[in-house]
Each structure stands twice: as C-alpha cells, then as structure tokens.
Amino acid sequence: MRSLRTTALSAVAATAVTASMLAGTGSPAVAAPSPDLSTTNVTAHLQQLQSIATANGGNRATGRPGYKASLDWVKAKLDAAGYTTQVQTFSTSSGTSYNLVADWPGGDPEHVVMTGAHLDSVSSGPGINDNGTGSAAVLEAALAWASSGNTSRNHLRFAWWGAEEQGLLGSNHYMRNLPTADKDRIDLYMNYDMVGSPNPGYFVYDDNAVGNFARDAMTAYYTSKGIPWEYIDVQGRSDHASFRTYGIATTGMYSGGETTKTTAQAQKWGGTAGRAFDPCYHRSCDTISNVDTTALGRNLDMIGHMVWLYADKDFGTTTPPTTPPTGSNLLANPGFESGATSWTGTSGPITSNSGRPARTGTWKAWLGGNGSTSSENIAQAVTIPATATAASLSYWIRTDTAESGSTAYDTLRVQVVSGGTATTLKTFSNVGTNATYTQFSHSLLAYKGKTVTVRFLMNEDSSLQTSFVLDDTAVTTS
Structure with a gap:
C-alpha cells in the first residue's frame, strides 16, 4: 500500500450486519455460493514472488528487474489459463513500469467487473504482504474462475498495477488512457492491498458512496463467517482511488499496515495489542514469513466470493446474443482505442x-x-x-x-x-x-x-x- 498515512483508522466497528443496513441497497449479499479457494495455491504464488525478489536484489520495485520478472510470471500463468492479457508500459522516475490487465472471454462487454491489486514492492524489501498477498490472491481467484467452467453474466477483468508505491501511477495511467466509453462500462472495481498482515485486522473500504452495494456485500460475507470487521476510509492511498475519481463504484479490503492494533481490536480479532498490524511494513523483513495464513485464507475466500457474486450481478441488461447482428464487426476493440484489450x-x-x-x-x-x-x-x-x-x-x-x-x-x-x-x-x-x-x-x-x-x-x-x-x-x- 502507498505510504501516505494521513488518515486514522475509522472506529466505526461492528460485529454484525443488520437487515436494515442492507435494505434498499439492491445488494445480493451472500445469496450466491462462495468458492473455497486454495490457500496452498496462493501460498505457492507467494513463494514464487519471494524467489523472484531473492534472485533480483531482494525487492520487486518499479524500475528494478524483480518487478518485470514478477509481471512476466503472473502473465504466463494467466495466458496458460486462457485469459487475454495486455501489458501496458509507462515511465516513472524510477524507470519503466508496467500494468498487466487480463480479460476472461465472454460476459456482457457493456458491464465490466474489475478486480485488482498492485504488484510492485518498495525498494527496501520483497513486499510479500505489501502487496504480494493481494496480487497472489487476485491471481488465484482469476485462475479458479478459469478452471470453474462457469459462464458469467458480466465481463470479468483482472489487473495487476505497477508503481502504486510511487503514487498510484499504474492505475492512474490505465484510467487516464481508457476511452470514456470504456470507463462507463466498468460497473465495479474491487481492490485488494495487503490481505495477510501478520497481526491482522479486517478493514472494509468505506470511502465511495456509489460503491456501498459492494461494501455491504463484503461486510455481509464476513458476518456470515463470524468474522468481525471495521470500516476504513483509505482515501487516496491505494489503486481504487484511480477509479473512484471517475465516479466508478469501488470497494476493497485491507488487513492493516504500520498503525497500532488497539486493545479492543485485539479482543475482537486476536493478535497483539500495542503492536503494528504489520511491523515489517515497507521493510526488508516483509518476506514470506511475514504473512498470517489464517487471515490470508479467510480473505482469499472472500475475494473469490465477491468475484463469483458480481460475475452474475444484474446491472440492468442481459448478455448480448451469441450471434452478432448481420453487418456488425466481429472484432473487439477494432480501432485499438482501448489499447491492447481483446488482442x-x-x-x-x-x-x-x-x-x-x-x-x-x-x-x-x-x-x-x-x-x-x-x-x-x-x-x-x-x-x-x-x-x-x-x-x-x-x-x-x-x-x-x-x-x-x-x-x-x-x-x-x-x-x-x-x-x-x-x-x-x-x-x-x-x-x-x-x-x-x-x-x-x-x-x-x-x-x-x-x-x-x-x-x-x-x-x-x-x-x-x-x-x-x-x-x-x-x-x-x-
């Protein structure tokens, strides 16, 4: 997560979601079945990211070889699973960086549901919790969808952002260069930035009113599993902000960084009061051992639940017919104005x-x-x-x-x-x-x-x- 810590954690805590909280939101809450995603698989992804960092100077930072190696590895996994992938290149003060965007074939192209995480670390460490955990969890959700045989109502898109640690540069580049019509097609963006902190909390983004339907579905999921949660206003500190700026509904989850866990939070979640949620935040000790696998497993299943849920959310229209009208262009993005999307x-x-x-x-x-x-x-x-x-x-x-x-x-x-x-x-x-x-x-x-x-x-x-x-x-x- 980007190191701009100007906002205190919200103290709007709750351990249950009442019916009145969900009333009128149109949220499908926990009606859809939740997949049981593999913590073993996502841990193996983290081991790979750790190995990449170890082989490349101990980090996966923008402009360093470890970042590109991380992106190439994630892309290869997605390509093999059948995704259409696009690598976007952009310049930063630390050198060239890249975004990776992956589209699953099918679904209504007028209704896009995006799930994303930043892939870069800071230069001082391998960034396994921040944000290997979010990147690996999103990857596992994408791979699980590909192997599920499911057909989605909406078009599913996944993204791994570069240069988040330098100020959301990758997600800003993506949105700045996305044509207005394609921005309008995104109904929801979900962001996962640090989901396995070693002294974890369960914080749900609450800083985008148009995304309340997804926020409420996320809190309802946690409540259904008996997991207490708190709201947090993350403002401009992670990549969802690049989407929120354009009026797109966003939500996300965060397991905590360098701020200190209170006594009340320790009583609710376990762990150690008076200690940071992640004592290795932005440090060299943010290694594979700096991850709580219980929190990682819980949040992995939550991410899978949200992807499955909004894959079939009715945003107002039905999927277009499989046989295009006579005379229509069968090529998607034929003039390349959406970059490499569909190519x-x-x-x-x-x-x-x-x-x-x-x-x-x-x-x-x-x-x-x-x-x-x-x-x-x-x-x-x-x-x-x-x-x-x-x-x-x-x-x-x-x-x-x-x-x-x-x-x-x-x-x-x-x-x-x-x-x-x-x-x-x-x-x-x-x-x-x-x-x-x-x-x-x-x-x-x-x-x-x-x-x-x-x-x-x-x-x-x-x-x-x-x-x-x-x-x-x-x-x-x-």
Missing part, C-alpha cells in the same frame, strides 16, 4: 506513440520500425457464423521504410489461423511502401462455422527500419 500477441505494438499517426483516434498497431532483427504479431480469435453468406476481413495500413532496392528484407503477413494451419492472405514488405493509409479486404467465407484467429505477423531484419501501421480493422458478415 493477443507481442506486447508493445499497439500504441498511442505519436511517431506514426493513427488513421482515426490516437491508437493503432505499429509493427516493425525497430531497425533490428525482430518479430512481432497481434491476433484475435473470431467465430464466423455458419449462416454467413459473405464474410470479410478488412483493415487500413500505411507503410514507410528506410530500406531501398527491390529486395524484401522486412515483411508483414496478414494471416488466418484455423486448426493450427496459418494461411497468408497478403504480404506487405519494404518494397512498394505507401505512407498514405489504404484499405484492403479479404474474403473469410471459406471459414464459416469455424472459430479462426486473424493474425498480423511482422518480421524485420537487422538493417534498416520498415514500419507497418494498422488501424480500423474489421471482420464483417452478411
């Missing part, structure tokens, strides 16, 4: 970098331009309806190069991958480049009734640069 492949080509213009908006896919041996690709899976009488892939592309002559040193292949076989529809190269956006179209009717992957694959040699810039892609049918 897989190499991290980095989808960008708002002004070095090459977008055709519309500010984002595009800029493949190549490296002037060195490299291979990049972006891809997205689509299903061509079996009833289609026409189907086509279209896109706009501009190219420029520093190469000369008639040898194709650098190429971009437009491909369709079906059943493990890649078919190249068109190849662009450094020969005959065109710095004016031009539209191309290819028939996909041969793939009706199949799920295929549309892929743009770039290969560049070690000499001069060639840039292939794509925008406004579409797969349409009739």
Whole structure:
C-alpha cells in the first residue's frame, strides 16, 4: 500500500450486519455460493514472488528487474489459463513500469467487473504482504474462475498495477488512457492491498458512496463467517482511488499496515495489542514469513466470493446474443482505442506513440520500425457464423521504410489461423511502401462455422527500419 498515512483508522466497528443496513441497497449479499479457494495455491504464488525478489536484489520495485520478472510470471500463468492479457508500459522516475490487465472471454462487454491489486514492492524489501498477498490472491481467484467452467453474466477483468508505491501511477495511467466509453462500462472495481498482515485486522473500504452495494456485500460475507470487521476510509492511498475519481463504484479490503492494533481490536480479532498490524511494513523483513495464513485464507475466500457474486450481478441488461447482428464487426476493440484489450500477441505494438499517426483516434498497431532483427504479431480469435453468406476481413495500413532496392528484407503477413494451419492472405514488405493509409479486404467465407484467429505477423531484419501501421480493422458478415 502507498505510504501516505494521513488518515486514522475509522472506529466505526461492528460485529454484525443488520437487515436494515442492507435494505434498499439492491445488494445480493451472500445469496450466491462462495468458492473455497486454495490457500496452498496462493501460498505457492507467494513463494514464487519471494524467489523472484531473492534472485533480483531482494525487492520487486518499479524500475528494478524483480518487478518485470514478477509481471512476466503472473502473465504466463494467466495466458496458460486462457485469459487475454495486455501489458501496458509507462515511465516513472524510477524507470519503466508496467500494468498487466487480463480479460476472461465472454460476459456482457457493456458491464465490466474489475478486480485488482498492485504488484510492485518498495525498494527496501520483497513486499510479500505489501502487496504480494493481494496480487497472489487476485491471481488465484482469476485462475479458479478459469478452471470453474462457469459462464458469467458480466465481463470479468483482472489487473495487476505497477508503481502504486510511487503514487498510484499504474492505475492512474490505465484510467487516464481508457476511452470514456470504456470507463462507463466498468460497473465495479474491487481492490485488494495487503490481505495477510501478520497481526491482522479486517478493514472494509468505506470511502465511495456509489460503491456501498459492494461494501455491504463484503461486510455481509464476513458476518456470515463470524468474522468481525471495521470500516476504513483509505482515501487516496491505494489503486481504487484511480477509479473512484471517475465516479466508478469501488470497494476493497485491507488487513492493516504500520498503525497500532488497539486493545479492543485485539479482543475482537486476536493478535497483539500495542503492536503494528504489520511491523515489517515497507521493510526488508516483509518476506514470506511475514504473512498470517489464517487471515490470508479467510480473505482469499472472500475475494473469490465477491468475484463469483458480481460475475452474475444484474446491472440492468442481459448478455448480448451469441450471434452478432448481420453487418456488425466481429472484432473487439477494432480501432485499438482501448489499447491492447481483446488482442493477443507481442506486447508493445499497439500504441498511442505519436511517431506514426493513427488513421482515426490516437491508437493503432505499429509493427516493425525497430531497425533490428525482430518479430512481432497481434491476433484475435473470431467465430464466423455458419449462416454467413459473405464474410470479410478488412483493415487500413500505411507503410514507410528506410530500406531501398527491390529486395524484401522486412515483411508483414496478414494471416488466418484455423486448426493450427496459418494461411497468408497478403504480404506487405519494404518494397512498394505507401505512407498514405489504404484499405484492403479479404474474403473469410471459406471459414464459416469455424472459430479462426486473424493474425498480423511482422518480421524485420537487422538493417534498416520498415514500419507497418494498422488501424480500423474489421471482420464483417452478411
């Protein structure tokens, strides 16, 4: 958690939730079944984060190799589970940092439920409680959902933020660059920052009136398990604040940091009065031994409960039909204005970098331009309806190069991958480049009734640069 401790813990304590507290909130409370998530698994995740820190100078801080190694490890787990992942890159005073955003396929895209935690530590220690516990718990909830076989009413998105310890830089970057329409689609953001403190408390965020329905569902869960809780006003001290600023409902849980547990709190929760909730907060001793596994297990199940609950919350509309209307674009985020959302492949080509213009908006896919041996690709899976009488892939592309002559040193292949076989529809190269956006179209009717992957694959040699810039892609049918 960010080290801005200007607010005292709220003393609004309660050990039960009355019916009147929930009345009129529309909260589904504890009606949905709660998953029993694996504390063994989440402890193994923490061991991995500890090993990464140990191998990288004892920390996982922004700008240090341990942070990127942590992100790469989490991403690999999510990719293997079937998530569509996006890595966002941004600059900080300590060097480059990254956000990792993972979307589970399906659910109503007009109603997004997000769950997140910051992945970075401070430079003075490995950050296993702060915030390995929140990161590992959110990861385990995401993996458990992927293996559950459940279908959600709403679209589920999970996030691991960079540079929280420097002032919420990662979550601020995400929200600042998210188009307004996509901000409006987020119905709830849940934040978990320190959920296994060694002298734990159970604090529920209470600083966003529009998020009261989720706050009340969280307190109702704790009460149903016989776990006393307290409200806390965390204000701008963790990543939920980046969402709250835009009027999005938020809630979260916190097990306590450097402030001291009172006698009344020790009587309620156990532990040691007069001692900090986390005596190793922002210190080198915040290691794997600095975690209370009972609190971690309780909060892990609570996080799973909240994900399962709001996966099926009715926010006002039904899930769109599985067969898109005739003429609609089957590609999600076709103009890249939501960054790499819904696209897989190499991290980095989808960008708002002004070095090459977008055709519309500010984002595009800029493949190549490296002037060195490299291979990049972006891809997205689509299903061509079996009833289609026409189907086509279209896109706009501009190219420029520093190469000369008639040898194709650098190429971009437009491909369709079906059943493990890649078919190249068109190849662009450094020969005959065109710095004016031009539209191309290819028939996909041969793939009706199949799920295929549309892929743009770039290969560049070690000499001069060639840039292939794509925008406004579409797969349409009739």
